[in-house]
Amino acid sequence: MKVSEIRATFFDYFKAKGHEIQPSALMVVKNDPTLMFTNAGMNQFKDYFLGNTDPKSKRIANSQKCLRVSGKHNDLEEVGVDTYHHTMFEMLGNWSFGDYFKKEAIDWAWELLTEVYKLDKSRLYVTVFEGDKIDGTKEDMEAISFWSKHINSEEIIKCSKKDNFWEMGDVGPCGPCSEIHMDIRSDYERSKVKGRDLVNKDHPQVIEIWNLVFMEYLRKADRSLVPLPQKHVDTGMGLERLAVALQGKKSNYDIDLFQSLIKKTEELSKIKYGANPKTDIALRIVSDHVRAISFSIADGQLPSNTGAGYVIRRILRRAVRYGYQVLEIKEPFMFDIAITLVEQMGEAYPELTNQKSLIEKVIKEEEKSFFRTLEQGIKKINLTINSHKEKKQEKMSSLHVFELYDTYGFPIDLTSLIAKENNIEIDIEGFQKLLEEQKQRSRKASEIDTSDWIAICDQKATQFVGYDTSSTETKILRYRKVNTPKKDYFQLVLDKTPFYPEGGGQVGDTGFFEIENEKIKIFNTKKENELILHYASSLPKNLSKKGIAIVDEKRRKKISANHSATHLLHHALRKVLGEHVEQKGSLVNERYLRFDFSHFSKMKEEELQQVQELVLEQINNGVPLTEHREIPLNEAKKMGAMALFGEKYGEKVRAIQFGNSIELCGGIHVSSTSSIGMFTILSEGAVAAGVRRIEAISGMEAEKYFIGKAKIVDEVCKTLKTQKDIVKTIETILSKNHELQKQIEELNKEKIQLLKNTLTKKITQINGINFLGAQVHLPNSSIKDLLFQLKNQNDNFFAVIGNSENEKCGISIIISDNLVKEKQLNASDLVKAVSHYINGGGGGQSFFATAGGRKKEGLKKAIEEIRKTIQES
């Protein structure tokens, strides 16, 4: 049975049991600050479990793309080492939201596995929760009794909270679970060791395939458990692992899906899978990681140096590292394997095919940039090693090792290898300690302590009225306190709200909540799944009274102008550059707009000009906004609405239309393009391979920008005393200036020559020293020049020159090198000793020193003093 058939069978089975089949959510999570990637099938249903919104259907089944790279479930560094962990995997799941519970979940799971998929019953084991004293939970007798109907009670294994109690996070819905494990070892091995003794023991061939979670509790912030008003079922079955069992393979990497990737990697590296355990690990890592990265890119997450993008970069770099070191591929190769992946999986996942060229280009560019990083690191480590060799040190300190890793991104195993080749030990333990310290620091800085929700009023959904109004009468439904290292604030959920929560690139609204003459400041609005959270720095005294929520309208006006301008810009770019232009990211706030889009070369001056003119034309035309609210997705697509890459839409969508520009969008817009007023592009540049970024401003901000520019031009005109051909005038002035400067230099040289001659005449012999003491009027730089020339032309030379220019004055002393040595003269000390005469200070080197001050009258005395010193020496 192929992977695609296994998936279809699963859907058919649960469809027959009254489940609605839902598509996979995006792997990259939006609107949930606690999560970067979908790491379990339940993520997209979180709101149902939390009771924030009602489910569309009480029974749902799906297959979810998941990514696990850190945390308790999986660690990136372990993937590929064994044969059954992945960064990305697919999770089959069936769900009950307050509908069926343990009995049906268990019966159906058993029936599907043994009757439909026809797995060998004697190879299956189940685990149940044994209870926990601290939580006060009991053994899951219900589950045991339902299982007993299908399976011998000896094969039912009781497990602790660690393995069989599932929690969403620190707080939230949770409950006992029951897992089905499968033993895929050979009969011979099975006869030697019983399968049930290997369950939950990390054996590569006795593996968990299905986890049935029975959600019946809510974990509160004080760690206590309270029963949920409704009980839910959440199950998850690893598609890859199921395929191993059904295809009679020994490892996840043997199934059809991975074989072609491994084969391609074998071709590129000329290393066979199975030849050596070390290279096998590398081959597995490459094939696993290339899949995770490609899907992430297809879902809209490009590699970057922060947040979710950084996780993707890390995965890619890990694969490149193994390819580079273990498979000895010294040039970009991952992009090539990604092509194979797209060809092979593109049919089941159209998003891969759609983004094929992006995936290829982005991966290739990332690989190149990693090689650059490695090169820098190699330079750095060579410097360190050389200095160690010079100093005959045999151990590299943890600080050095950590610096290489932390600052230069140089992989620790490469450091270790290179050090070993040079017979230098490295302090790995110290390094681990430093890394742990850095982790602690980061955790502390981002520590937020969220209290439980406190309900004021038992009512569910927030109604968003922001499209029609900017203020409304409303009341607080619930609130909670959030403590962060920097400040404490409150999150409010309102009954009705005009506040737009951050999303679709548009920043959240700010404003006030007025209640009984009290004005509570709302400094931000965000979305957590379906909830709109108003960030307030304080709480009103009276929480249960009605109040008025008022959005800062001035700010919103600027934001909406920028947002509408973004749509016009998008449309203009497609017109000028072509239909390949697609939005890859967007930021809209009150100050400016930033728009990332796919395009493969730098935009030309004329193109930018054209785009800007098109946008301005639309603004001048005063195109009215046509808002299509709550229309079916299909209808919107028929209208030609642009859907955004990396965005998931429901069945009903909102489309924003300005003339020919139609986009699916949930943001706030101006009622007519004429209110945008003004628009100008500030910059165009690259952000990633094949992705360009434009920054622009609109409205008053743009007007201010132009007024500022005009003012500068005005001033320039006034200064130049001309109105026409300013550029030409300036060019002439510049070239003239250049010429004049050269002339001045020439003249200065002559002047110095003259001065040199007069000064040379003033040289007197004192104690066998050619002494010069004089006062001049010259800028400092010329004095230096003059003195160095004199020094070169006279032996046994000693000069002290006082110079004055405007209010400032200075003393310079220069001494021939041989005098410095023979007579132990020190210009720095000498100049310091006399600098008080001019109310200043100074210093320098032994052969040349300067001092500055403001009292010219002292110059004469200072020079005399130096002369005396020389006479007496």
Added chain:
RNA sequence: GGGGAUGUAGCUCAGCUGGCUAGAGCGCUUGACUGGCAGUCAAGAGGUCGUGGGUUCGACUCCCAUCUUCUCCA
């Protein structure tokens, strides 16, 4: 979000504790040697020392702020 590094000539970089007339290599221009090229030699052009403040007689160097790029952690 937090930490570290980075920004100096067209490119790659050096410039230690404040004062070395801002430097090296490559590249560029001109000239010489050679039949021509490669090459060698010589001369030369090219720098707001990321930006804005501050400390100081004096800042590429120290302090503060800000931006760029890289990197690690969350």
